[in-house]
Amino acid sequence: MKSQGLDNKIFLKLPEGVSINLIPAGITVRSCAYLYDFLIRSAIVAVVALCFQLLGDTGVGLSLIVYFLISWGYYIFFEVRDGRTPGKKKFQLKVVQDNGLPATLNHIIIRNLLRPADSFPFAYALGIITMAFGKEFKRIGDWCSGTIVIYEDNFVHNEIESGTEIRAPEILLSTEEQQIIIAFAERSSDLSSARQEELAKILGKAFNITDESANEKLKQMARFYVGQEI
Amino acid sequence: MKQNQFVHMNSERWQHFENNCADFEHSLPVDFAKNYRQICNDLSIARTRHYSPSLIDKLNNFVRLGQSRLYQGEGLRLRTLLNLFRQTFIQSLHDNRFYLLAALISFWGLALISYVWVILEPNAVYLFLDLESVKNIATMYDPAGSVQSESRGVDSDVLMFGVYIYNNIGIAFQMFGGGALFCVGAIIPLLFNSFYFGAVAAHIVNLGYQAPFFSFVITHGSFELTAIIIAGAAGCKIGYSLLNPGQYSRGYAIKQAGKSVLPLIVGAFIMLVIAAVIEAFWSGLDIPPFFKYVTGAICWFYVLSVLYKGMRYGHN
Numbered sequence: 001m002k003s004q005g006l007d008n009k010i011f012l013k014l015p016e017g018v019s020i021n022l023i024p025a026g027i028t029v030r031s032c033a034y035l036y037d038f039l040i041r042s043a044i045v046a047v048v049a050l051c052f053q054l055l056g057d058t059g060v061g062l063s064l065i066v067y068f069l070i071s072w073g074y075y076i077f078f079e080v081r082d083g084r085t086p087g088k089k090k091f092q093l094k095v096v097q098d099n100g101l102p103a104t105l106n107h108i109i110i111r112n113l114l115r116p117a118d119s120f121p122f123a124y125a126l127g128i129i130t131m132a133f134g135k136e137f138k139r140i141g142d143w144c145s146g147t148i149v150i151y152e153d154n155f156v157h158n159e160i161e162s163g164t165e166i167r168a169p170e171i172l173l174s175t176e177e178q179q180i181i182i183a184f185a186e187r188s189s190d191l192s193s194a195r196q197e198e199l200a201k202i203l204g205k206a207f208n209i210t211d212e213s214a215n216e217k218l219k220q221m222a223r224f225y226v227g228q229e230i
Numbered sequence: 231m232k233q234n235q236f237v238h239m240n241s242e243r244w245q246h247f248e249n250n251c252a253d254f255e256h257s258l259p260v261d262f263a264k265n266y267r268q269i270c271n272d273l274s275i276a277r278t279r280h281y282s283p284s285l286i287d288k289l290n291n292f293v294r295l296g297q298s299r300l301y302q303g304e305g306l307r308l309r310t311l312l313n314l315f316r317q318t319f320i321q322s323l324h325d326n327r328f329y330l331l332a333a334l335i336s337f338w339g340l341a342l343i344s345y346v347w348v349i350l351e352p353n354a355v356y357l358f359l360d361l362e363s364v365k366n367i368a369t370m371y372d373p374a375g376s377v378q379s380e381s382r383g384v385d386s387d388v389l390m391f392g393v394y395i396y397n398n399i400g401i402a403f404q405m406f407g408g409g410a411l412f413c414v415g416a417i418i419p420l421l422f423n424s425f426y427f428g429a430v431a432a433h434i435v436n437l438g439y440q441a442p443f444f445s446f447v448i449t450h451g452s453f454e455l456t457a458i459i460i461a462g463a464a465g466c467k468i469g470y471s472l473l474n475p476g477q478y479s480r481g482y483a484i485k486q487a488g489k490s491v492l493p494l495i496v497g498a499f500i501m502l503v504i505a506a507v508i509e510a511f512w513s514g515l516d517i518p519p520f521f522k523y524v525t526g527a528i529c530w531f532y533v534l535s536v537l538y539k540g541m542r543y544g545h546n
Contacts, residue, residue, distance in 0.1 A: 016270040020293050057385040061392030068396040080306045104303035110488045116407030140410050143481055144488035175280040182282040227232020
């Protein structure tokens with residue numbers, strides 16, 4: 001339950017005895033996903049209406065049914081499968097229950113039938129205001145169905161590049177400080193070498209290492225902490 | 231144990247677990263739940279041993295993947311919806327009987343008031359409707375007009391079916407969703423529709439067109455009007471849970487209300503689909519009104535008996 005700091009992670013206790021953390025998605029990214037879905041929906045409706053136009057009155061009736069199904073059923077159809085509409089998939093969002101479990105049909109129906117309340121009086125104004133007042137960014141539909149929209153990032157775990165040398169630091173470091181060094185070494189494969197050295201210089205000051213070797217020395221310490229065998 | 235040793239010991243198992251999670255084609259292996267609990271255990275070990283944040287994030291992600299695979303819902307199945315309608319719907323009628331009763335009384339009461347009003351004072355119809363729609367209604371139900379004649383072919387049947395689906399179910403859903411705005415979004419359409427319905431009926435009686443009108447309306451009206459009332463009641467319950475959450479927090483109260491009225495709105499949806507089918511393909515048929523009154527009576531009997539039994543006993 002620690003490190004509830006600047007980030008907006010929420011920690012959930014599972015019946016399995018651990019807590020996991022989820023990152024709720026905010027207004028901007030959800031608006032983007034909504035617009036993306038909106039474009040898809042409009043495109044489908046336009047194409048269907050054009051095709052059915054050839055059928056005369058029957059076609060008008062059919063395209064009204066399609067319009068109804070798309071405007072109310074689009075979200076339900078996609079979200080009930082895995083919590084993601086095409087727009088949410090694009091922005092890596094997902095609908096889950098507020099206890100972290102996948103949302104079921106009941107939750108999805110409620111959260112999407114309450115869209116009229118959220119879009120009151122126009123452009124989801126009330127929904128956006130409601131979202132802004134909670135740290136889980138729930139709109140009215142989310143409150144009523146007990147769901148949240150979270151980021152679903154596909155996390156990549158970089159292992160520390162193995163090297164031949166390891167180095168024990170001269171001073172004893174606290175756990176958090178050790179973690180900082182390990183995190184630096186793990187991240188460094190995503191960083192350019194110039195940026196690595198820039199960061200290493202800042203971190204190196206704590207060990208009185210101010211020259212160019214800081215980068216390599218810190219990585220050697222990280223290898224020591226994660227227990228690399230030589 | 232150092233982090234690297236921990237990773238090397240377990241990475242094969244983790245890889246195996248990740249593959250299982252991503253494999254949607256086969257059903258879950260027998261030992262999936264056991265592996266999942268093992269991963270949960272790994273995560274708590276990693277936390278207590280202060281392993282690196284990125285390893286903890288990775289395990290956290292595994293737990294999330296695992297639980298979303300393990301507790302996955304059933305998906306969108308027609309059978310689930312039908313079961314909801316046949317079983318849970320009845321129970322839900324009982325749970326929300328006071329809201330339904332209030333909605334029924336206010337709808338029919340106000341319809342009756344406006345009906346009597348317009349019968350006694352024919353010009354009062356212009357209080358409820360504008361000139362244009364009064365004219366439209368008069369031509370629609372004119373016995374010499376088009377509602378029930380052979381000129382209405384299959385084409386316009388399908389057209390009207392689309393209109394009924396889009397319009398009526400749209401209204402019901404709007405009322406349900408709008409109800410969350412402290413009931414306002416549900417009450418106003420409900421009352422408006424009841425006034426409107428009463429005024430139109432009275433106006434048509436005043437014109438002397440009652441035979442085509444009532445034979446047209448009676449059959450599908452049973453499902454349609456009742457479904458609209460149910461949707462309004464469901465919306466009101468959500469709004470009222472915000473106004474008066476009782477001993478709960480508002481967040482919890484609205485969640486409970488949503489859970490309890492879900493079967494109602496699903497039921498209303500199914501009833502409106504039935505109503506749209508009847509309205510488009512049966513009510514407009516050019517047959518003697520007697521048949522329509524008989525089917526109408528059967529439908530009303532069925533709907534009212536379900537409503538009565540549901541509200542009174544909560545089971546069939």
